[in-house]
Amino acid sequence: EAQVTQNPRYLITVTGKKLTVTCSQNMNHEYMSWYRQDPGLGLRQIYYSMNVEVTDKGDVPEGYKVSRKEKRNFPLILESPSPNQTSLYFCASSTFADTEAFFGQGTRLTVV
Amino acid sequence: GENVEQHPSTLSVQEGDSAVIKCTYSDSASNYFPWYKQELGKRPQLIIDIRSNVGEKKDQRIAVTLNKTAKHFSLHITETQPEDSAVYFCAAKDTGRRALTFGSGTRLQVQP
Numbered sequence: 471e472a473q474v475t476q477n478p479r480y481l482i483t484v485t486g487k488k489l490t491v492t493c494s495q496n497m498n499h500e501y502m503s504w505y506r507q508d509p510g511l512g513l514r515q516i517y518y519s520m521n522v523e524v525t526d527k528g529d530v531p532e533g534y535k536v537s538r539k540e541k542r543n544f545p546l547i548l549e550s551p552s553p554n555q556t557s558l559y560f561c562a563s564s565t566f567a568d569t570e571a572f573f574g575q576g577t578r579l580t581v582v
Numbered sequence: 583g584e585n586v587e588q589h590p591s592t593l594s595v596q597e598g599d600s601a602v603i604k605c606t607y608s609d610s611a612s613n614y615f616p617w618y619k620q621e622l623g624k625r626p627q628l629i630i631d632i633r634s635n636v637g638e639k640k641d642q643r644i645a646v647t648l649n650k651t652a653k654h655f656s657l658h659i660t661e662t663q664p665e666d667s668a669v670y671f672c673a674a675k676d677t678g679r680r681a682l683t684f685g686s687g688t689r690l691q692v693q694p
Contacts (some may be wrong), residue, residue: 503681510687515681520680571628
């Protein structure tokens, strides 16, 4: 089954404790991206990757890091989480930036 | 970069009525405009998209229109049903960054 898998689904952590949210796709897609969803603000792109070892900043990259060492995986790293990073996070993949994006199930992150 | 504005933020209609959601974009070079539906607690899913060389596209009860001159595009849902209740997001592809920029979303409520 074609899918994008994120883990974990829910995470509560404390300020400053490094964390990683994993994202994996099995559709051989070139393009992957991370979004955060906040009420009234829609989906805002954090980072995107057009291929292995090629990443670029989205609209809200501050406080986040990503890597793309393999085509299927695109982890999101918060090196020192802060409460303003409490949000719902989605990973997405697509063949290109202008084709259908398939979203993961979402990760609800709370930073206290 | 691209800026996408979406209106209204909430929309309530009676079952069987039509619903229209409008978006404007700022980058005149944008050429791809998808619409995503997000049901409560679920991930966003593509429902229809349109490219800049087309003025209108239909898929059963859903249609999207694009006015490149005015830089706006709209989603039209006819004969609405309770299962159409969801949050709808428009998006535009930012040609400069090869990334999708999303609108802030419209919560559609279809009253039975």
